[in-house]
Amino acid sequence: MIKKSLPVGIDDFKEIIESNCYFVDKSLLINELLSKKSKVTLLSRPRRFGKTLNMSMLNYFFNIEDKDNNKKLFEGLDISNTDKMKYMGEYPVIYISLKEIKVNNWDLCLNKLHLLLQNEYDKYNLTLEKKRENQENAILDLSKFLYEKYKKKVIILIDEYDTPLVTAHSQGYYDEAIFFFRNFLSAALKGNPYLEFSVLTGILRVAKESIFSGLNNLAVSTILDRDFNHFGLTEEEVEELLKYYELEYELEEVKKWYNGYKFGNKLVYNPWSLINFASKNELNPYWVNTSDNTLIKQLLTKNDEKVFEELELVFKGETIWETISENIIFDDLDNINTIWSLMLFSGYLTYEDIRISTITGLKSYSLKIPNQEIKSFFRH
Structure with a gap:
């Protein structure tokens, strides 16, 4: 068997599936989200533990655009054996990631957010004016447009929602950032009549009074909770990956270097470090050097x-x-x-x-x- 290089640095679910390097099936995250029926869910996990990959998966599963091709991505995955497949490709999806908004002043932050939102508007040949009030209501306004176009409510996915706030705090413009993003998220998630449900990811659960003020429909899962255990790699998943790359003899050393994280009632490995190790066959501190x-x-x-x-x-x-x-x-x-x-x-x-x-x-x-x-x- 010819061994492929793992797609280090690739966060996109589709690219990993199509590269045949997807050793971990986290598709039952979809089943859990649909079963819990929360209007807004915040999944808080450390960086590079699979948040973006899972959000990409949700986008491909629910998105009404290109639904026939996307359905092929889920063949053979655990979710395909559930009754939740009836929701596949049934919703318009707004998917944005704030993880790259890391700048040293508020004006640059607002400009970078505008470019990000405009990219989402470009998919539908729409223009987003650069005024602050337009940006605060950008997701709400796009939700309305998509609802009118498809006659279906919208799923909103916001990846790494807290990155701009962490950066703003370290760079000295936190007051402007928290005021804006409170209004930005409230417009999108609180009382949005076009919202089916929303999922946010981040590292931290920023206090509700800081940014989620008035959002009474928020369900939160952190590493201290036992639900949504679809992040990180279990021992069985690591063994499968190492066996495929003929590195199973390294299991004990790998365990010392990258295991030990407790999420709920499970011990998991750091996936970023495991992917890099499998690619390079060297025990090095990969994860701590990514920030x-x-x-x-x-x-x-x-x-x-x-x-x-x-x-x-x-x-x-x-x-x-x-x-x-x-x-x-x-x-x-x-x-x-x-x-x-x-x-x-x-x-x-x-x-x-x-x-x-x-x-x-x-x-x-x-x-x-x-x-x-x-x-x-x-x-x-």
Whole structure:
């Protein structure tokens, strides 16, 4: 058998399927979304754990455009054996990704967003005026157009919704960004009469009062929850990938380097690092080198000596107990608990056990470094 190179860097579901390098079937995410019937779902997972790939899959599954060709992509996948195939190709879809909006001032941020939205408008030969109020209502207005065109409500997919906010905080224009994106998301998701349902992904669950104000129909799943376990690679999936590339003898070393993340009640591997390892057959810190880690570094420089003392314990292989907040409030980033929450949800730490205070009811988590790759980040 001739071994193909894995498509490193490819996020698009269709390209991976057609390259015959799709070792992981996450299509039951579709089944779970349709079964839960939430109007708006936020899936919060660390970067490069399959969020964009899954969003691309949702786009190809539901999109009414080119439905016959898209149906072929799902032949043999788990979703094809469910009754949910009747929803395949039945909806107009608006799919945007905010992951590339990383600029150093607000004007550039707004300009880059306009170009992104105009690309979506271009598919239907529409023009989006550059006025701020037009951009705030851009998804709502496009929803109306698509509803009138197809006589069907619209599915809205927004990938990496929090990237502009994280960047805005580190670059000093957070107030402008949070005000705009609150209105932008509210127009699209709150009271939109043309909305069938929406899915958002991101790394963080930004506090509801910060950006999801008034959005009462929001269902959230983070790494602390047991639902939507369709991210990362399980041990069985890793074994299959390594066997195909005749690297199964490396399983124990691979486990030390890239395993150890707890999502809900499952332990998973980092998929980005596994793909790179299978392509290069070298155990290296691939994932930690895909970001400048600005926010983590900023918070570490602001926090007190106690944080570094506890980090030293973690680095030595011990666990520490910390209270974790699922809602990140950017205005409160100097709070000592925020650094632990951010490092957990971003993938720099993982957890083993949970305990609940009998007095306050607050949950605390035993935190540790998940694997050798992350240990190399802290070493530096």
